[in-house]
Amino acid sequence: MKIERISLENVAVSPHSGAHVATVLLHGDTASLSLRASAMPATMLGGLTENAIVTRALVQDALRQLRRMPEYRNAPQAIVVEDSAWPVAAEQA
Numbered sequence: 001m002k003i004e005r006i007s008l009e010n011v012a013v014s015p016h017s018g019a020h021v022a023t024v025l026l027h028g029d030t031a032s033l034s035l036r037a038s039a040m041p042a043t044m045l046g047g048l049t050e051n052a053i054v055t056r057a058l059v060q061d062a063l064r065q066l067r068r069m070p071e072y073r074n075a076p077q078a079i080v081v082e083d084s085a086w087p088v089a090a091e092q093a
Contacts, residue, residue, distance in 0.1 A: 001072060002029040003081045006059055008089075014038070020054045024062035027085075037061040055089040 005027040014021050021038045039057035066072055067079055 001079050003085050004029060006085050006087055008055060008058060008087060020058060022058045024058055026062060026066065033066065035062040035065050051089050055087055
């Protein structure tokens with residue numbers, strides 16, 4: 001699967017766990033998926049803003065979930081994320 005665009009919706013902080021949660025939308029060449037992601041991101045990561053750190057952590061959790069799904073785990077082709085697919089918020093410093 002080739003992921004061409006990633007977006008996040010309903011980003012919030014869980015009042016119970018303190019983790020960031022969001023719906024991550026993965027738009028690919030053959031399908032679109034929405035996954036509920038959560039992350040407890042590190043507070044400091046290479047000079048990135050807090051928003052960028054949270055965005056990256058949530059997307060990485062969604063990609064982890066996707067790679068574990070049987071239809072993608074056993075697929076002959078790997079999951080590829082285009083460089084331009086990442087949300088703008090993940091790149092802000």
